[in-house]
Every structure is written in C-alpha cells, then in structure tokens.
Amino acid sequence: MKVRFEPFGVEIEAQAGQKLLDAALEAGVHINASCGGEGVCGKCRVIVEQGVVDGGLSEKISPEDTAAGVRLACQSAINEDVIVRVPVESALDKAGLKALAAGAAQTATLIGAEDLKEQGRFEPALAKVTVSAEPPTLEDNRNDVARLLAALKEAGESHFVFDFEAIRDLPEAWREVDWQVTTTIMRPVDLAKGRNHVIRVEPGDTSGRNLAVAIDLGTTTIWAQLIDLHSGEILGTEGDFNAQIGYGEDVISRIVYAGKPGGLKRLQEAAAGSVNDVLKALARRTKVELSEISLATMAGNTTMTQLFLGVEPKYLRMEPYVPSAAYYPPVKASDFGLSLPDHVSTLIFPAVASYVGGDVVAGIMGVGMHTDERLTLFIDLGTNGEVVVGNKDWMACAAASAGPAFEGGGIKFGMRASKGAIENFSVDPFSAEPAIITVGRTKPKGICGSGLIAMVASLLMAGIIDQRGKFKLEHPSDRLRQGEDGPEYVIAWAENTAIDRDITLTEVDVDNLMRAKGAMYAAYMTLLEGVGLTIHDLERVILAGGFGQSINLERAILIGLMPELPLERFTFIGNGSLLGSRLVAMSNPLRAEVSGIVDQMTNFELSVAPGYMDNYTGSLFLPHTEANTLFPEVYQRLAEAQAALKAAG
C-alpha cells in the first residue's frame, strides 16, 4: 500500500501493519520523535489527510485535533493507502539548524595549525612519503618490500610494518611509474613503542594530497572538517542531522531503540549514513574525492561511539552505568560503513565514563585544560550536560542529568534552535506583553533553549514568576492563565504563530528548566567541594557545545545555570568535539596526550556523590537558595527590580 508524505510529496510502498514513523524513516522523511517510538513524548504528530490508519490516538492529542486527523506517527499502523501531512513543528528544519550550528562548528578554531607549528607539535598522524629506486636486476632481485624499505631508509624513515594491502599493491605500484611509489604512513603515537604502518602504496608521486577528515559524531548533528595534513589548512566544514534522530532524540531513547530486534544495526547504519552524507557534501564543496582521504578521526559521546561501532549500549543506561571500553583500537572506516577507502583508519576518542565521552575528552584536549595551571570549569551543554573541573594536575568530571530541556525536550512547546524557534524574549512587567525573536525571523513554532532561558530570566525580573518558578496568576494580563497543564503564560496567540495554536510557557516547563539548570549547578558545586574548593576559586569557565554557543551569559547567570563570575572568565569554544578531533589528526604529540587526559580524570556518579542531593535541592530556585553568597550581584538586581515594581505598582 502507498503512503504519501506531504508537504514533501514523497511516496513509498509500505507494508501492511508498518508504523507511519518507520515508513517515514524509510522514505527519508524526518519526523521528530523524542522517545524512540514509545508513544510517550507525543512529538511525532502527523495529520492523516486521506485514508485511515490503525491506532495513533493519544491523550496528548486534543479531541479537536484528533477529529482533524492528528495522530502519533509512531503508533499509527498502515492498512491502506494514506496521505499524511507532517506539520511544521514535527519536521526537521535543516536549513535553519545548519545556519545556526555552522556558527558553532566554525568557532572551533581556538587552536590552529599555526599554533601547533609554533609549538613544534604539528606532526600529523599520517604522512605521505615518495621514494624512487633502481629497478631490480638478477644481481639485486630483492623482494619489492625490501626495495621499498631500503628507499624509505634513505629518506630517513624506519621502524615499519606493512599492512597486507600495501604489500599486495606494491608489485604493480613499483612498476607502473618507473620505480617511484608514494607510501601512506600511519605514525604510531610513540615510535619507541609502536611502528610506522605502511597502509597504502600508490604509483608515482601522490604526496601532494594528504587529507584527513575530523568528525564530530553528535547526538543531534554530525559535523566534519576536511584537513590538509601538509598545511594544516581546514579545507571545508559540513554538518547534517544525525539520522538516528528518527529513532529517538536523546541517547536514552536511542539505547532503548537499540534493544529492539535489529535496532542496534539500524542505528549503526543511520549514523554511518549520516556521516557519509556529510562526507559527500564536504567532498563536493571542496572538490576532493573521498578516495583521496587517508585518515579519519572521530569524537562522540559514549553512547554515540558505541552505537557507531555497533557495541551493545544497554549497560550505559542500566545502573551502574558501565561503558564497554575507554579505548578502542583504530578501526577500519569501511568496516563501519563509511564511504572511505579500505586503508583508512578511524581514530576514535576514548571515553571516561558512560556519560562523559570522547566528545568531552576532545574538548578538554582542544582547549588544553590538561596542560593549564588555571582552575577551570569545562561545561559541555549539548544534548547532555557534562562538567569537568580541574587543571593540569587533576581533573574531576561528572554527567549532570540535566535532561533535554536546553534543547526543547520536556518543554510543552520546546523545539531545537531551528527556524521559527523563539530564541530571544523580553517582557514588559506591567502589561506582560512580550517581545519575541525567532530563528529565521519567521512566525514562531516553539521555544528553543536560549529562548527558554531568556523567558524565565525576563519573567523572573518582571516578577511574573517568582524565585520558586511559580506563576503570578493574579497578574491582570490574560496571557497569564490556568491552562490544561496548570498555570501558563501565553507567549504567542494562535493567530500569530506558524502552528495555529497558542504557544505557551507552562509552570511545568519552568519547573523542568529549574531541574535542568539545578542539576548543572549542583554538579559544579559537588565536583569543587570534593576537592575542598568553591565556585569563587574558578579562574576560567569554558563553554562547549552547540547550545553553549547561543547562550546569553547574563541571563544564564541570572537563572543560576552559570556560576556568577566576571564575564571575562568565560570562553565559548563552540564545537569542542570537532576541535579536538581535528587537532588529533594534525598532532601526534596531542594524540599521545589523549590517554593521559582519560587516565587523569576521575568520574563522579553524582547520584551517589556526597553532598550532591543537598546541592541539587539548593539549586531548585532562581537563581539559588543561597543567592546572597553564590549570586550576590543577581541577588542585588532582583531585590532592586522587586523594589522598583513595588514602587510602581
């Protein structure tokens, strides 16, 4: 039977009983689905315009919407030809997200090839060496490899082992271009312990092209950079959604999906497919053939890494949260479905713990936290919240169970920072009328993380919500009302939106945000307290991650998400995962330091860390129950604003 997805006009042949969500994935149509098809999140709303599906009803859909054909795609089974419309808020918006995220990716240039060269540490893991030899004679008929080794020795290279494929290709390579070959050499981290691996031989001189690709394997997006290993130049950067999104928006729902029959394999293929899409775009943009790439480096969180490698992820989610491994050996890119030549290895960043992964390690390496004397707080605010505290002598890390609020998860009208997302907001304390700015400056569809923070901060300063996050329903504006989920504030009336429904911020939303930011702040405090330090000792705060990029620091401090410190102590690095991934391709000395970072880091499971629960409870307040000491300036401003309101009111 046929299913057509509008407004895309994509039609596919579906099997009887197949779920609409599955059919959409198969058709390459993205439908937001946060919960991995469990029917819990209610995000995968579609409108069945023609024909009838089985099921798909939910209490998350109002009676009017149900009558209008709205169903949950993950719960609707196909039994006849249908035409289905994917409403704007359920579809991914590539253009919008990419425009935004591109900024984040590009900021990840904190350290460049020039810096490495200055430090004498520009030593790519991969080298191409071209050598020539005299042709063999009956008096000197050494084997082809021996001849190559002798030529390499003359060129100052030694300590070799050959990959089988290089040996296999060598006889023809030597003879094709008059006894000149180019060897592609993968350097060991340490030549005293390892050996130079000849991974490829090519006829003639191909040493001009020495390319690597650095990959950031994110839960939501995948980014890749093409690097010229001769110059260190970044030839291009591309990104795209991780197609795994179709199977669940966060790592937990992906792990759940991986547990279904064939689930792990599908997730692996989805990730590899998305990486390939990015690589292809990158190749097109930079006019390079994928076959010219000789090395890949990859950083991702622990779940993304295990899913990409097809390693059972369920123990990451089950207490006591055990990853399969910290370190993986270099793996053959093509073994995992990447469209790269067979000789290309992928260097994978090691993980510290189930929820402190290679992306964090890459970021730490990228900013050089492990070599810096200053006491630094490293915060990665992406789909998950990871926190590292320390300096060159010690590092403590933890995953904050912040939940997905910063990316729109658990927020009634939450969405990612794509087109139509409210990203900035202010409110007039007297009329309660808002000013809103959306991504792409279009009619609003929902609220993204930065918008949420702006709202709560503004509404707090305006006294429309109090420090406990409760709404002041007695406010005269009709924007404040009792909604079906409790008290709420109407941000945009239906007629002004792109979704024809009132967009509101509910007390439940605020509560979710408070839990999220509270979890983060409690993590900072707990890690610092563990070594007898306090927030005031922090000399530097590094903000990594796509969301970190778009944060308004003052507001983030106001609500207690960021510690109250002088703004100049904060640094945004954007995509730290991509930064580290690129650096490791360009610098074997840095690559050598990676395992040191992992060994140096102590991971704390916050749920059992002493003091954490107290810190968390104290943080469930705007900005904090101890605002007078931890947030003295915010404390002061709030007091002044309340006084002003009282004076005016």
Next chain:
Amino acid sequence: MKVRFEPFGVEIEAQAGQKLLDAALEAGVHINASCGGEGVCGKCRVIVEQGVVDGGLSEKISPEDTAAGVRLACQSAINEDVIVRVPVESALDKAGLKALAAGAAQTATLIGAEDLKEQGRFEPALAKVTVSAEPPTLEDNRNDVARLLAALKEAGESHFVFDFEAIRDLPEAWREVDWQVTTTIMRPVDLAKGRNHVIRVEPGDTSGRNLAVAIDLGTTTIWAQLIDLHSGEILGTEGDFNAQIGYGEDVISRIVYAGKPGGLKRLQEAAAGSVNDVLKALARRTKVELSEISLATMAGNTTMTQLFLGVEPKYLRMEPYVPSAAYYPPVKASDFGLSLPDHVSTLIFPAVASYVGGDVVAGIMGVGMHTDERLTLFIDLGTNGEVVVGNKDWMACAAASAGPAFEGGGIKFGMRASKGAIENFSVDPFSAEPAIITVGRTKPKGICGSGLIAMVASLLMAGIIDQRGKFKLEHPSDRLRQGEDGPEYVIAWAENTAIDRDITLTEVDVDNLMRAKGAMYAAYMTLLEGVGLTIHDLERVILAGGFGQSINLERAILIGLMPELPLERFTFIGNGSLLGSRLVAMSNPLRAEVSGIVDQMTNFELSVAPGYMDNYTGSLFLPHTEANTLFPEVYQRLAEAQAALKAAG
C-alpha cells in the same frame, strides 16, 4: 547444453563455446592439465563418446586416437550436448595419492611437543586465559575492558591491546556467565617489542579448547594438522589435492593462468577451497568444530603463498624474479576465504626468494639447520627443487630449475605417484625384460619419479643406455625400438597396461631426467664452491618433500641426483613445510627464529652464478663427467658392470 563426464556420471549445463576443461573444473571433475590450458602439454586427453566438439585436435594425438574421439579438453569448445570420458591416465587418483602422501605427511614429526617442552620452548603463539571479576557497582563502574585488564593482571598477564571485536563482545560475555570470561590471546614474537593481542573473549571458561591448525600449502597437495596447543598433541592430519591443479600442474603454468582475466581470483578461491576441504575433513575426523580453532599457520612456496593471498605473481616468473615480499603480516583467515572464525589469524612463513619460499624456510626451521654446527645440504625435491647449504653461521640457497620430471612432467608417460604409476623397476641386461611394480599393484598407467630414477639407474647398469643417456638400439630385444619421438624402450606392452597403449621410456625422457638431476647437482656444487667448499665437506643431507620420501638413495646417487656420500649422512624428513608450520604454532621462540633464518640466507640466482653453467654441463652425464672424483664408488660399480657384460656378451 549438457556435458556428461564419464566414468563419474557427472553432468552439468555448459555455455556455448565453453572449453571442456573449464566445464570439467566447474563440474568438479579433475582432468590433468600441466600447461594451464595452453594446449602444449597434451595431458588433458579426453574421449568424446557422444556428440561433437569444436577443436581439440592436436599433433600430440595419434591419427588412430583422433579417429577414436580423443581430444585435448583444454582446446575443445562445447557446441552441443556431449558425453566425454576422462581416461584413467588423465584423471587424478585421490585414493592412491593420499595413501602415499599420508606417509610423507606423517614423517614430519621429527621434533615434537615433548622436545620443545624439554628445551623449555613449548610456548604456543596462542593462549587462553580465564578470569573472573567482581560485578561493577556505582562505586566501581570501570568500563568492561578495564575490569578485564585488572583481572588479567592478577593472573600475571599484561601488555595488552584489544582487537575491536573482543571489545565488542565483552559486555555480553562478562554478563553471560556471572563475570567470568575466557580471553584468547595472541602472543607477540617478543613481548619487549610487541603486545599481547586479545583477539577474542568468550563467556565462562572455554580454556579447555585451545586449537591451532598447521597448513602446508603445496603446489600439488595441501596438508593440514590439528594441534592441541595445551598438550602439543597432533589431533589429526589430513590432505587433499590443491584444486589449482586444474589450472596447471606446476607453478609456472599457474602464474600464466593467473594472468588471464579473473585468473588470479579463481586460483585464490581454488586454493582456499582446497584448504577448506582439508579443514573440514580434519574437523570431521577429530570431532572438532572449525569454530573452535583459534590460530592457523601456513607454509608454501613463494608462488603458492602469493596465489593464496591474491598477490600478483607474474614478477616471480619474469626475470629478474622478484617476489612481492619476504614477510607478510598475520592475515585474517576469513579474509582469504578460509572457513575459520573471524578472529583467527594466519601466520604465513616468509619467503627468501621467488623460488625459495616459506616451505623451505619452514623445513630449515623444522630440522634446526640454523642452529646446527654441521655443514648441511637441505634438498626439497617437490614440484620444484630447492637447495640450501650451510649451518648455524651461514646459509646459501638456490632454486634448481629441475623442471617437473620428478613428478612425471615432461616425461611421455610421466605421472604422479598415484595408483598405477610404475614406482619401481629392474631390467635383465640380456633379455632387456623388465620387472615393474606399480603404486597400488595394479596394471601400469605411467611412470612416476621414483620409477623413472629406478629405470634410468637399472638401464644404465644393464648397459641398455649409456652414460650420455643414449639408447643401445642394437640390443636384440624388440623392447628397444625407434619410436615416433626417437629411440625408446617399451616398459609395458599395451595389453598389459591400464591405458591400452604401449608405455615407453624415450631418449627424450632420459634427457629430461638428466637435465633435472643435473640442475640439482650443479646447484649443490655451485653453492658449495661459492664458499670454497666441496661435496665431500657435507656432514649431513636432509631430504624434504613428498618425492624425497620415496627415493631410493642408492639409485639416486647412481644417476647423480644425490651426492655420493655415506648413506647414514642422509635424513628423510618428509613434509618439512608441515613440520615447520606445526612447530611455529607451538613455539613462539621458534617463531622468533624464523626471521633470522630468512635474513641469514643468501639466495643465488644460478643462471648468473659463477661456475654454474660449467657445473651443469658436467652434470649432464650419468652420474657425472667427473664421476671418478665425485662418484668414485659409482664409477667403480659401472666399470665392473660393463666389464661383466662384456665378459658375458
């Protein structure tokens, strides 16, 4: 169109234009074909009993035979349904060859596990170590690999790297049998330079089964032994033909075939298929599953090694005879089509030169020539003739271009030592009537190597051929006659044979044998002269190879194939390739010595070696032009025999 092969009753659907030989190979019917389908050797005679084929005519087929439907299978194109009979002399005789060769394989037990244990060198390359651990807790949620490393350290094991697949399987393995796993560890040759590779993890305790398979990849036959790496016990030995035979009997014709489109791939698959057949037979015989095997070792000549690995072999054949490599890294058995689990590596014996391969290195290692003070001559008389001279301080080697005469090649009625082959012979000098003994004691089909040596030796002593190899046609017996190929001796009249034709020995055959043995003897002399030594300095002669096994030493000395030395200085080792292959699986110290052997050996290309041509010319005589000094005893016996004949005549 249909082709039926009799007497096997095998029928297949062939394509128009397909050659009969190709169709036979496809049908699994073996037809001897020495020249790889070039139409040169004339061995692939078949009788077209019904229907007509295109071509297949040859001057090698007599007009009578042509009229009777005899054609060359390699030259006959199929154009309609045909029934083809494969005559006995054109078919392989599995049972006969296996019976014979089994002896050769089994003698390869010169050194056993007990000897290695006595020497403290029983250290298999592969170990299985079972460890247990406490389950993880929130306080100790190290990753699964870290937990395993800690447990292995407690068990006294360190210096590890993990294969990806072992990491992948570990989470489930740990949890399946209550936190007990068995790791399969591949030891490096030297732990100071390499690391212990964890190639597999299994739940629970599977350490009881630690199996390796040693493989001798011969040009004609493939042998394998299953070894218990705990005890060193040989659990079984099996052999079979190398199915590559269908594409040519010797290495040269295989290399030629490899140059045809798809040829190399087909040869690779044929070799892998034959190894698999042997492995399956071995598994069946020993009641072991192939999935229980964890290691493979393999020795073969340089051509067989390159063909098995799919490495272009043509430069082995083209002057200046350059192999691709001496050493190959351990390769994944399953990558090359072997029916072994994915984690199984194959250790491949290194080659010295194009015609001194891993089989010779394995034999040298097996007999310990590289550690022995005695000046030793090592002779591998298989399909090719390889010669090594030296002791623990130095070794020189060469390939003698002996040609395939010892295995029946280039001999009019030559055949391998299978059922019906004349393997022993004597002649009455007066009547010229022979006594013949065949393999399997059946009617003769042809002459194998040992029979050929026996004939030439007997006929020489009887004065029926002279020291130049010329036939005494004036002998009154009608067994001596002028045949179509010149002078010949009728060994068996048609009615007494299994092939209904007179079986003869021609002067051309004798000439071919003289060239073959001359090439061998000239090789011994040239290598010895190169270091200022002579035949008389030899303290030991080691004879390896299937043919070496069946040789009658006195006769081999009589015709000048073997040097004249006291018989007690000769040792037969049978299948040295299999011997070395097995030892290397059982002893890492021996494995470490292998590269020393290769580096120690100097290869001589005899065609350009000083003195070789003189030595060769001198050897084209029975036994030698300098018989009085090099073969004083033979010289004496021949003189006595001639005197006796003269006295009687």
